[in-house]
Amino acid sequence: MGYTTVRDRDGAVAAAARLAASRHDAGGGDWGERLPLLVDQVMAEAGVYEPRVAALAMDQAAGDVARACSLIRAWSAVLPRLGCVTADAAELRVERRITPGFAEPAGGQYLGASLDYAQRLLDLGSGGEDAPPEVEPDGEAPRDLPAAFPPARRGLDREGLLAPPEPRAEPVDLVREQGDRTRRGALLALLARADTGAATALAYSAVRGFAALQDPTVVELRSGHLPVTVPHPDGGQVEVGEVPATVVELVLYRMHGGVPDARLTLGVGATPGRLERRAIAAALLDATTTRAAADPPARLAPCEDAEFLSIVLDAQEAVGFVEHLKLPHHVTFTSDLDRIRSARR
Amino acid sequence: MTAEIDMHRCFRAVLMALALPGRPQASPVAGSATPDLVLRSIWEPEQVGRLVVLIQGDPGPRRLEGLERGSEEEPQRGATALVATAGDAPETAVWLEGPGLAEPARTVLPISAEALESRSRACAAPPAGIDLVLVTREGAIVGLPRTTRVTVER
């Protein structure tokens, strides 16, 4: 597992692509190794970190992500629960750290393995003299990332420019607890395993303008592995494993309409795995709903409406209900027709 | 590839001609080949006669105001008149003002005063209007977008 930091940023584009290539086995190997981001998506939406199970479920679901998540969630719902831990995001072992809001943050930016900056040119062939220049897996020794990064939002915090997240989120186990899903903790949990497309579309609607004018800026994105530690029966803590995760902190500028206290709204999003738009969308929706919490409900756009989001974001519920329309409905349909005919007589 | 590059240079000349009205831009090919190159660089064959109209010689006192002018909501539908001037084209001294001109500029255009009056009528209701691209036999490309106010010098 390597990473590269480069001074000359033109070299960085190639280096980031090299790293991404070196993790891929372009031919051979099972599909789970070739398509790691798809595996990440399945694990994130299912809410279960187990890559082999994700790959297996996808095989059995013929590649349908929603169906694969169904299989996994159903399987995991009845597994015995051994414990519950809270992992501190600050403990994330960072492999990639970017700060779009700041050009030169304390600690620096590390692109890591990312396809972000590689051009989306479809590579149509393999080998032969016509092939475009190959991207060779990187053989360079990795440079060490700092052990810890100061949070990029620290300066904003000190200057008093951040509205503290209100209310503070309490962790919620959505599977086992019932209750109000619009509480911030519940919404964040929902966002962590939301349907990727739905969350992205709704976050897009916020930036695109189907809401009050608000300007989001990602303050920090960190991707890496989160250690999971549990109390040891004999005392002390023991690390039992690590989960790949991406955490995003985002701030929202929304000043129009007059605010008693001019500040940025902080949003936080996280996802298992490395499909970063999941974490960005989650952070954005956390910020928009927090900021709009004081607005009258009638004026809320969908992306600001915690109640709306709590209903549409879960893929299982949405997919299940949309697809249920394939079930027989002739009894209900006969009833509809009865009323139409009656109205026309 | 040469043909592609000629089209790139040709379009750039037309773009700058409309961005800097009245100032001749050089065509990458011979004057006689330029009108055809302009058409091929910018329009599809089926659009010639509609979105762009090729006029050989002077447009005269009525042609320009008969062209499609576009609407308030879609001013971009206003036609482009590509005028391939003849060797003995009339010359009219004019003052030009408007976007693309740092200050009012005097120049001589290879087009008749009557055609310019017809153009003014076509452009009388901004943002609707027509846009003129003149190509001389020597391969000079001169642009008059609808925003340019033309005053004929008497």
Next chain:
Amino acid sequence: MRPGLARLLRRDGTEVGYGWAYLDETAKREVRRALLKAVAVPGHQVPFASREMPVARGWGSGGLQVTLSVITPDDVLKVIDQGADDSMNAAALRDLVSRTTGVRATTDAREATLIQTRHRVPEDDLHEGQVLVFQVPIADPLRVVDSRPSVTRRLHADRDYAAVWLYLYEDHARTGQSSFTHSHPVEVERGYVMSPTPIPRFDLPRLDRAPFLALFGAGREATVYAVPPYTRVEPLAFADRPFEPERFDGPCALCGAADTYLVEDDSAEEPRWVCSDTDHCRRRREAAR
């Protein structure tokens, strides 16, 4: 080993499988038609059939389509993001344009003839003949008053800008200042209201009656617009509430410039402020030696 599809699709050009300047001729003509009308109607958003590009929507696909349709082999190209040439996205865009055209690239804004930019106008004095291509995220300045293009198209057609002036009025009445940050709406030739893209307010005076041609490409929203040289571009502001650009507390810590747009640098012992236009800053430092 089966022959790659790339061989079947080979065309003459510097990059296998693609023509000169990447786009096919139909795509270029579509952009060109829109650009001509954009220049003829300054500030008006002209729709065009925007192609999927090898950069994601939102990452400069519109600016790229404009650049590729406008560029000639005689150009000298500069691509910047946040004012810096070595920004990741600028590097990727520049690389794609260079690879498919062979055009020479530069970081010096004074010698560039075609400059594609995201979020800044270069600090150097620019001159006539230069073309600036701005990357546009949100094309319509009236987005603040209605998200629907079907509504805002009509407002623009009627030059009905009362709602955005009211928006500005409410800001002043409630908070004593405008809430517009970057992307401050501007009036073009006393006609259309336009979004100058997310350049800082600091850069807006540079657009007014500028000697260069400004082209604006929105790939995702599928529109282009333009401001010819020497055209009036004025930020919306009430006469008795003057327009306020961003202000800085001191000069650039690297080159001493007191007239450039600065950004924060926290990489050193003490936080400091430095020019966002890295090449301009570098040249100022070199000239000082």
